[in-house]
Amino acid sequence: MDLQQRIDELWTDLKSGDIDAILKHFATTGSICLPKTSANSIVPFTGKFEGHQKIREFFELRDATIQTKSTNVESVYHQTSTAFLNVKTEGNCKKTGVGYKINDLHVLKFNTIHHVLEWTIYADLSELIEALKVDLPEQLLGAVTANDVNAVKQCLTMGADPNARNSTTGLTALMMAACQNQPEIVRLLLNGGADVFTTDSNTGATALHKACQGQSAEIAKLLTDAGSFIDAVTPTMGHTPIMDALWYLAPDVVKHIVSCKPNLNTKTHYGFSLWDHLEYETKVQATAEGKATMAAIKSDIEGYRDECLAKIEEQKVMAATEKGDAELVKKLIAEGTTVETVYPHVNTFSDGHTPLIVAARDNHLDIVKLLLEAGAEVDVFDWVFKGYPIHKATYNGRPDVLKTLLSSPKMNSKVINVQGQINGYTPLTDALWHGFEECANILLDHPDCKLGNVAHDGKDELAVSEQVFGKDHALTQRIRSMSTSQS
Numbered sequence: 001m002d003l004q005q006r007i008d009e010l011w012t013d014l015k016s017g018d019i020d021a022i023l024k025h026f027a028t029t030g031s032i033c034l035p036k037t038s039a040n041s042i043v044p045f046t047g048k049f050e051g052h053q054k055i056r057e058f059f060e061l062r063d064a065t066i067q068t069k070s071t072n073v074e075s076v077y078h079q080t081s082t083a084f085l086n087v088k089t090e091g092n093c094k095k096t097g098v099g100y101k102i103n104d105l106h107v108l109k110f111n112t113i114h115h116v117l118e119w120t121i122y123a124d125l126s127e128l129i130e131a132l133k134v135d136l137p138e139q140l141l142g143a144v145t146a147n148d149v150n151a152v153k154q155c156l157t158m159g160a161d162p163n164a165r166n167s168t169t170g171l172t173a174l175m176m177a178a179c180q181n182q183p184e185i186v187r188l189l190l191n192g193g194a195d196v197f198t199t200d201s202n203t204g205a206t207a208l209h210k211a212c213q214g215q216s217a218e219i220a221k222l223l224t225d226a227g228s229f230i231d232a233v234t235p236t237m238g239h240t241p242i243m244d245a246l247w248y249l250a251p252d253v254v255k256h257i258v259s260c261k262p263n264l265n266t267k268t269h270y271g272f273s274l275w276d277h278l279e280y281e282t283k284v285q286a287t288a289e290g291k292a293t294m295a296a297i298k299s300d301i302e303g304y305r306d307e308c309l310a311k312i313e314e315q316k317v318m319a320a321t322e323k324g325d326a327e328l329v330k331k332l333i334a335e336g337t338t339v340e341t342v343y344p345h346v347n348t349f350s351d352g353h354t355p356l357i358v359a360a361r362d363n364h365l366d367i368v369k370l371l372l373e374a375g376a377e378v379d380v381f382d383w384v385f386k387g388y389p390i391h392k393a394t395y396n397g398r399p400d401v402l403k404t405l406l407s408s409p410k411m412n413s414k415v416i417n418v419q420g421q422i423n424g425y426t427p428l429t430d431a432l433w434h435g436f437e438e439c440a441n442i443l444l445d446h447p448d449c450k451l452g453n454v455a456h457d458g459k460d461e462l463a464v465s466e467q468v469f470g471k472d473h474a475l476t477q478r479i480r481s482m483s484t485s486q487s
Helices: 005-018 019-023 052-063 126-133 135-143 150-157 174-178 183-193 206-213 217-225 241-247 251-259 274-282 288-314 317-321 325-332 355-361 366-373 390-395 399-406 427-433 439-444 461-469 476-486
Strands: 027-034 048-052 066-079 082-093 099-109 115-123
Touching: 005 019, 005 066, 005 082, 005 099, 019 399, 027 052, 048 052, 052 066, 082 126, 082 274, 099 126, 135 150, 150 183, 174 183, 174 206, 174 390, 174 461, 183 217, 206 217, 206 241, 217 251, 241 251, 241 274, 241 288, 251 288, 274 288, 288 317, 317 325, 317 355, 317 366, 325 366, 355 366, 355 390, 366 399, 390 399, 390 427, 390 439, 399 439, 427 439, 427 461, 439 476, 461 476
Parallel strands: 027 115
Antiparallel strands: 027 048, 066 082, 082 099, 099 115
């Protein structure tokens, strides 16, 4: 069989789709290759396939992916053992039904008896790629619904948005997987960039809320490790995850959430506290098993509550600071009582605060001095407002507290210019926003004060000063001059 005859018969068998017939044209060690790139990797049959078994796999993947309508050889050139074919192909993507056109260059190398040693196909697959992607969101959601791990992997590999959302339920793929107790799929989605912070479009629940319904502590841990807010409140009912966990009788999830130190004192929008939920859900359990589950949940929650109360009782310096009792603070420090405590999350104004943050917040200058002398940390922010002690001083317009904080040997440039997580305001921005000129000038006098910090609203210090004090005010002019010199 001469080379042209081999090419003609190969193409006839290729059009027939008979893989066994196609394989007869390959040498035992032959190969076929559609070079894989980062752009075309979602096409299942890209890459190099060597040996008859792998070549069969190539054609099986190809046939499972596309339906060829026509494939025409536009030109052929060959010499000795190499052939070059220009081919035009039209077809449909089987999953989406969307059509595509491809122009290929096929380079075939043959052995002495004209069996294929190497077959390389060079093609622009962009139309096929777009055809494959048309219903990727639906494919991903369907794969999650079916708990089909391999299909989820394939969709993500093909470029599916891991945040695809079901338009009827309002749930994202991650919420669906969390609710359906699919930990492996949750891992795939998280690794693919799924957003743990978004909420469903009907009730405002997060993926962590749905994990509670799915009764999976493993998934709850995956989500909290990824940053899920442990106390996220749904805007419709006002439920936190722990409320849903007890509602759906998920004691292991409750145990995990408790280990993350949640706020137990949040109330729902209809006025129920967590304790009301415990009482109500216990009453409506008709089985002994249900009552036993609620008893276990109640035990864990009450255990954590008692732990919080014990911590509050132990925080003597905090209690004295909240009362503004400088003499007691001084006495406690002299006795060796620690000043570095963090208040538990119990729905108070001091949640997540250290004594120094509270002293700065409540304008207790003498206590601020005592705490700093005892080595209190200035590079610390509270859990509620994410504000540093220096933010508290400037927000409240206390130049005396501000000067005292700046005198701490632990003060540094990072803290002086720190941008709060809530609004991106620095201590200087806070002072400017509230019109505290003296505090602003104290900060501007400090050699570590840096300008040009843009807050979440897009305003820097100059813009805020212009808004509050006016463009011609001396403070605004000073900031404008310093901004120019620092730039």
